[in-house]
Amino acid sequence: MNFDEVIDRRNTGSMKWNFAPGPLDPGQCIIPLSVADMEFRSPGxxxxxxxxxxxxxxxxxxxxxxxxxxxxxxxxxxxxxxxxxxxxxxxxxxxxxxxxxxxxxxxxxxxxxxxxxxxxxxxxxxxxxxxxxxxxxxxxxxxxxxxxxxxxxxxxxxxxxxxxxxxxxxxxxxxxxxxxxxxxxxxxxxxxxxxxxxxxxxxxxxxxxxxxxxxxxxxxxxxxxxxxxxxxxxxxxxxxxxxxxxxxxxxxxxxxxxxxxxxxxxxxxxxxxxxxxxxxxCDEWYEAMLAYIYNNFLALKTFVEARMPEITVFDLEGTYLAWLDFGAVCNDHQILEQHMIDQQLYLDEGYIFGEGGQGFERINLACPRKVLLAALERLNKVYDHLKARRNQ
Ligand SMILES: Cc1ncc(COP(=O)(O)O)c(C=O)c1O
Missing domain, CATH: 3.40.640.10 (Type I PLP-dependent aspartate aminotransferase-like (Major domain))
Incomplete structure (x- = not known):
C-alpha cells in the first residue's frame, strides 16, 4: 500500500494519459488529473x-x-x-x-x-x-x-x-x-x-x-x-x-x-x-486510501487559499474530485482551457458538465501527493497569467 508511488501510465492505453494531443515528450510531461480513475495500484x-x-x-x-x-x-x-x-x-x-x-x-x-x-x-x-x-x-x-x-x-x-x-x-x-x-x-x-x-x-x-x-x-x-x-x-x-x-x-x-x-x-x-x-x-486498503485522498484535498485547499485566494474551492463532501471556481479571474472558458493546456495541465474543464459548469475546473485527487503538488504549481501559473490578463 504505497499511495505515494508514481506509476508511469503513458502508452498503456489509459484514456486519461492518451488524452493529451501530440507526442509524449518526457521533458515536458503533461499532468492529467482528469478522467475519474486512480493513479494508485489496486489492493494487493x-x-x-x-x-x-x-x-x-x-x-x-x-x-x-x-x-x-x-x-x-x-x-x-x-x-x-x-x-x-x-x-x-x-x-x-x-x-x-x-x-x-x-x-x-x-x-x-x-x-x-x-x-x-x-x-x-x-x-x-x-x-x-x-x-x-x-x-x-x-x-x-x-x-x-x-x-x-x-x-x-x-x-x-x-x-x-x-x-x-x-x-x-x-x-x-x-x-x-x-x-x-x-x-x-x-x-x-x-x-x-x-x-x-x-x-x-x-x-x-x-x-x-x-x-x-x-x-x-x-x-x-x-x-x-x-x-x-x-x-x-x-x-x-x-x-x-x-x-x-x-x-x-x-x-x-x-x-x-x-x-x-x-x-x-x-x-x-x-x-x-x-x-x-x-x-x-480490502477494508484496510480502502480506509487508508480514503484518508490519503482527504489529505490530498486538504493540501489542495491550503495551497489554493495561500496562493490563489480568488479561486473558490468547494468542500469535498463526496467523490475524489475537487471542484474549483475560476470565475473571479476568467469568465471565458475557452481562454481558461487554453491557459491550462499551455501549462501542460489537463483537468476536466467545467463546461463539459453542462450549464453552470463554465469557468470551473474539476481536479482528480486520486494521485500521489507530489503529482498533485506539481499540478498545483502549474495551476498557480495559470492563475497568475489570468490575473495579469484581467488586470491589463
Ligand atoms: C457518476 C459516474 N457514473 C458512472 C461513471 C462510470 O461508470 P462505469 O465506468 O461503470 O461505466 C463515472 C465515472 O467517472 C461517474 O463519475
Whole structure:
C-alpha cells in the first residue's frame, strides 16, 4: 500500500494519459488529473487473485456466482447499512452502459429526461444518443454549497418521464442529505417519474454518510434502480463490471431484458474475481486510501487559499474530485482551457458538465501527493497569467 508511488501510465492505453494531443515528450510531461480513475495500484489482494486467475488460464463465459452476491451484500451492509438481496442484482459492463439500457427500458424516443447540471457528461449522451429530450435542473450555490432548486425541480419533473440522480454528485461533490433525497423520492412518486440513482461514488464520503436512494424510495413507492460498482473504489474501471439493484421484479425484468437486447449477456471473468476480492479483503486498503485522498484535498485547499485566494474551492463532501471556481479571474472558458493546456495541465474543464459548469475546473485527487503538488504549481501559473490578463 504505497499511495505515494508514481506509476508511469503513458502508452498503456489509459484514456486519461492518451488524452493529451501530440507526442509524449518526457521533458515536458503533461499532468492529467482528469478522467475519474486512480493513479494508485489496486489492493494487493485483488492483484493476487487476478494473478491466480491468470495462471489458471481458463476464462470462459462468466456470470455472477454466489460468492459475488455475498461479497456485494457484505460490503454494502457493512459500509452503508444497506443489505443487498441477491435477486435484485443485474450485472452490466458498467454504470454508463446501465444508464443507456435503463433509458431505453423505461422511456420512449421523444420522452423528456431530467438531470441536474453541472453533471457527469455521459448522462447527456445517454439521453441525446437515444433520441430522448434533455431537461435540466441546474444546481444552485447557496451559502457556498450546492443545493437543489426544488421549485424548478418540481416544475421540470412534471414534464419528465425519467430522472437521473448522481449521488454523491459528480462534479460538485455533494453528498445529498436524507431530507433532500426524501423530497426527490416523494416528487418522483407523485408524478410517476422513474429514477436512476447513480451511486458509483458512494464509498467516497468524508464528513457525511451516504443515504442510498432505495431507503427513501421504498417509503414512497418511487420507481427506481440503483447503480453500484467496485470500479471507482478499487480502481477497476478497465475490468468492466457493475451491479444494478432493481428491487421491483417487473422493473427488473424490463431492465434485464433491455440489457440482453443491448447485446450484453456475460461479463469479464476478471471483473467478477476482482470485485469479490475487493468487497471482502480490502477494508484496510480502502480506509487508508480514503484518508490519503482527504489529505490530498486538504493540501489542495491550503495551497489554493495561500496562493490563489480568488479561486473558490468547494468542500469535498463526496467523490475524489475537487471542484474549483475560476470565475473571479476568467469568465471565458475557452481562454481558461487554453491557459491550462499551455501549462501542460489537463483537468476536466467545467463546461463539459453542462450549464453552470463554465469557468470551473474539476481536479482528480486520486494521485500521489507530489503529482498533485506539481499540478498545483502549474495551476498557480495559470492563475497568475489570468490575473495579469484581467488586470491589463
Ligand atoms: C457518476 C459516474 N457514473 C458512472 C461513471 C462510470 O461508470 P462505469 O465506468 O461503470 O461505466 C463515472 C465515472 O467517472 C461517474 O463519475
Amino acid at each position: 489482494s485483488i492483484r493476487e487473485r487476478l494473478k491466480e486467475l491468470a495462471q489458471e488460464g481458463v476464462w470462459g463465459y462468466t456470470g455472477p456466482r454466489d460468492q459475488y452476491y455475498e461479497a456485494v451484500n457484505r460490503w454494502y451492509s457493512l459500509r452503508h447499512d444497506f443489505p443487498v438481496k441477491k435477486e435484485w442484482i443485474v450485472t452490466t459492463t458498467g454504470v454508463v452502459q446501465a444508464v443507456y439500457s435503463a433509458v431505453r427500458a423505461f422511456t420512449e424516443p421523444g420522452d423528456k429526461i431530467l438531470i441536474q447540471t453541472p453533471v457527469y457528461y455521459p448522462f447527456f449522451r445517454a439521453i441525446e444518443q437515444n433520441e430522448r429530450e434533455l431537461l435540466t435542473n441546474q444546481l444552485i450555490i447557496r451559502d457556498g454549497r450546492y443545493q437543489i432548486d426544488f421549485d424548478d425541480f418540481g416544475k421540470k419533473m412534471k414534464e419528465a418521464r425519467l430522472f437521473i440522480l448522481c449521488s454523491p454528485h459528480n462534479p460538485v461533490s455533494r453528498v445529498w442529505d436524507r431530507e433532500e433525497l426524501d423530497k426527490i423520492a416523494q416528487i418522483a412518486a407523485a408524478l410517476d417519474v422513474f429514477v436512476i440513482s447513480d451511486e458509483i461514488h458512494c464509498d467516497f464520503t468524508f464528513k457525511r454518510r451516504h443515504t442510498g436512494f432505495s431507503q427513501v424510495a421504498r417509503l414512497h413507492g418511487t420507481r427506481h434502480l440503483v447503480a453500484l460498482s467496485a470500479s471507482k473504489t478499487f480502481s477497476l474501471a478497465g475490468l468492466n463490471l457493475a451491479s444494478i439493484l432493481v428491487e421491483d421484479p417487473g422493473h427488473r425484468e424490463a431492465f434485464s431484458c433491455r440489457v440482453r437486447t443491448d447485446g450484453v449477456s456475460t461479463h469479464s471473468t476478471f471483473g467478477f474475481a476482482a470485485a469479490e476480492a475487493s468487497y471482502t479483503q
